[in-house]
Amino acid sequence: MRLIDADAIVKCFDPNTWQGEMMIAIVNGLSTIDPVKHGEWTTLQQACNGYGVMYYYHKECEVSGSEIHKRPFPYCPNCGAKMEGKS
Numbered sequence: 001m002r003l004i005d006a007d008a009i010v011k012c013f014d015p016n017t018w019q020g021e022m023m024i025a026i027v028n029g030l031s032t033i034d035p036v037k038h039g040e041w042t043t044l045q046q047a048c049n050g051y052g053v054m055y056y057y058h059k060e061c062e063v064s065g066s067e068i069h070k071r072p073f074p075y076c077p078n079c080g081a082k083m084e085g086k087s
């Protein structure tokens with residue numbers, strides 16, 4: 001799948017021609033999806049088991065502020081942000 005800007009596509013067609021009017025109607029009739037949010041887990045607290053191994057995670061989604069208390073997920077379970085950095 002390739003995400004494109006439907007509003008920009010509509011501007012490419014002349015609404016004063018039947019072809020342009022038809023294409024605008026087709027594009028405007030297509031379903032839309034919410035854009036993917038990107039974020040990162042910010043570490044609030046980390047602990048050590050005494051042997052230099054991190055065993056406890058307490059991280060917060062920078063997008064929604066949702067906190068998790070274990071190994072972070074690739075997506076925030078609260079807001080769905082993809083945790084691969086900002087974009």
Ligand SMILES: [Zn+2]
Binds near residue numbers: 063066081
């Ligand atoms: Zn979130």
